[in-house]
Amino acid sequence: MPAAGLTKTAVELAPGVHWVGALDPHLRNFDIILKTANGTSYNAYVVRGEQGVAVIDTVKEEFADTFFARLESVARYDEITVIVLNHLEPDHSGALPELLRRAPQARVYLSSRAQMMLKALLKPTGEKAPEYIPVTTDDEVDLGGRTLRFLHTPYLHWPDTQCTYLVEDGLLFTGDIFGCHFCDARLFNDTVGDFRFSFEYYYAHIMRPFREYVLDAIALIEPLAINLIAPAHGPILRHAPRDYVHRYRELATPRLFNEARSEKTLVIFYISAYGNTRRMAEALAAGAEAIGGVRVSLYDLEGGESGIFTDLIEEADGLAFGSPTINADAVKPIWDVLSSLTTVNVKGKLGAAFGSYGWSGEAVRLIEDRLRGLKMRVPLEGLRIKLVPDAGELEECRSLGEQLARHLTGQMKNREIDLAALA
Numbered sequence: 001m002p003a004a005g006l007t008k009t010a011v012e013l014a015p016g017v018h019w020v021g022a023l024d025p026h027l028r029n030f031d032i033i034l035k036t037a038n039g040t041s042y043n044a045y046v047v048r049g050e051q052g053v054a055v056i057d058t059v060k061e062e063f064a065d066t067f068f069a070r071l072e073s074v075a076r077y078d079e080i081t082v083i084v085l086n087h088l089e090p091d092h093s094g095a096l097p098e099l100l101r102r103a104p105q106a107r108v109y110l111s112s113r114a115q116m117m118l119k120a121l122l123k124p125t126g127e128k129a130p131e132y133i134p135v136t137t138d139d140e141v142d143l144g145g146r147t148l149r150f151l152h153t154p155y156l157h158w159p160d161t162q163c164t165y166l167v168e169d170g171l172l173f174t175g176d177i178f179g180c181h182f183c184d185a186r187l188f189n190d191t192v193g194d195f196r197f198s199f200e201y202y203y204a205h206i207m208r209p210f211r212e213y214v215l216d217a218i219a220l221i222e223p224l225a226i227n228l229i230a231p232a233h234g235p236i237l238r239h240a241p242r243d244y245v246h247r248y249r250e251l252a253t254p255r256l257f258n259e260a261r262s263e264k265t266l267v268i269f270y271i272s273a274y275g276n277t278r279r280m281a282e283a284l285a286a287g288a289e290a291i292g293g294v295r296v297s298l299y300d301l302e303g304g305e306s307g308i309f310t311d312l313i314e315e316a317d318g319l320a321f322g323s324p325t326i327n328a329d330a331v332k333p334i335w336d337v338l339s340s341l342t343t344v345n346v347k348g349k350l351g352a353a354f355g356s357y358g359w360s361g362e363a364v365r366l367i368e369d370r371l372r373g374l375k376m377r378v379p380l381e382g383l384r385i386k387l388v389p390d391a392g393e394l395e396e397c398r399s400l401g402e403q404l405a406r407h408l409t410g411q412m413k414n415r416e417i418d419l420a421a422l423a
């Protein structure tokens with residue numbers, strides 16, 4: 001294995017700029033939700049100027065010894081004037097308390113949200129608190145002949161996140177942005193193994209829910225002259241770094257053909273044991289279609305897998321879910337879709353639930369709870385129908401579809417609550 005895997009010396013990115021991170025090749029699961037087939041890396045960096053040294057991010061606490069060994073190979077602690085925190089998640093801030101003890105003179109540059117979060121991360125020790133400098137886009141710190149300029153890029157993927165640009169060298173330190181869980185001691189994107197799947201997987205699971213913020217960040221990054229992108233995980237992107245910026249823009253841009261630009265979209269998912277919930281779904285769809293301006297799509301989850309609907313869900317304005325109740329619960333294909341929604345932003349979308357039941361009919365309420373938990377709007381009470389829907393009950397389903405369509409097209413008046421009646 002090349003040098004970074006076997007030694008604890010820093011790796012040069014440019015004269016006076018070094019990687020001082022740590023490799024974690026045996027990790028197989030990150031933050032519970034991400035598979036890491038060949039581990040990950042925690043990338044931290046050192047930038048030397050004529051009047052000081054900056055450390056950008058640290059590593060997970062258990063790898064602190066490696067980080068400090070690499071740091072000591074290129075700088076003394078009393079030279080460190082600046083610590084930049086691009087992101088506070090413990091995989092990048094784990095060695096921070098010890099770094100602050102070893103370099104107490106350093107000023108800490110971070111976003112204002114990070115400063116608030118840091119209070120919870122660094123419990124009071126009785127030692128003198130470091131000097132924190134909240135920064136935002138275009139704020140700079142001069143290291144002497146080298147300038148660090150900050151970019152405010154929040155919610156990628158925590159509220160605190162920011163990027164740091166080394167102006168004279170065109171190096172961009174991006175935290176988790178453009179990162180991936182891919183451990184390879186060769187470090188650079190033009191020397192490591194093929195990590196494309198990991199880059200895409202990381203985006204889909206970490207950045208995708210925040211795609212509007214991705215586009216805001218890309219708008220700040222695209223005008224920069226970039227020679228190298230140094231993320232906090234995975235390969236350092238020195239070959240064609242701008243390709244990765246372009247890819248992020250592609251990934252964050254809506255993916256479906258936009259035929260329905262002038263229409264609202266309602267997607268109805270259902271699954272049906274004996275055809276009763278299916279008849280409800282069809283009636284609901286017919287009701288929604290009767291109201292102009294809504295494109296309605298109907299899917300039986302018995303014939304699909306939850307993953308293939310992700311783009312559709314992300315683009316939809318409204319989502320309705322129909323499930324029978326079996327063993328006092330909604331059925332698994334419905335939960336598979338509902339659990340997959342953590343990777344897309346459905347906040348504010350219109351939601352509804354319906355279903356046929358035999359005894360107790362809990363599925364509809366459970367689905368509604370989940371939709372509300374995802375911060376969707378659920379203004380209409382879900383429809384539960386015992387066993388076989390009759391003509392009148394199908395008319396209720398149709399009416400629910402009509403009301404959903406009216407909500408989507410702005411034809412539904414907000415409910416007025418008479419406070420006196422509540423007293």
Ligand code: FEO
Pocket residue numbers: 087089090091092157176232233
């Ligand atoms: Fe790599 Fe969000 O921590």
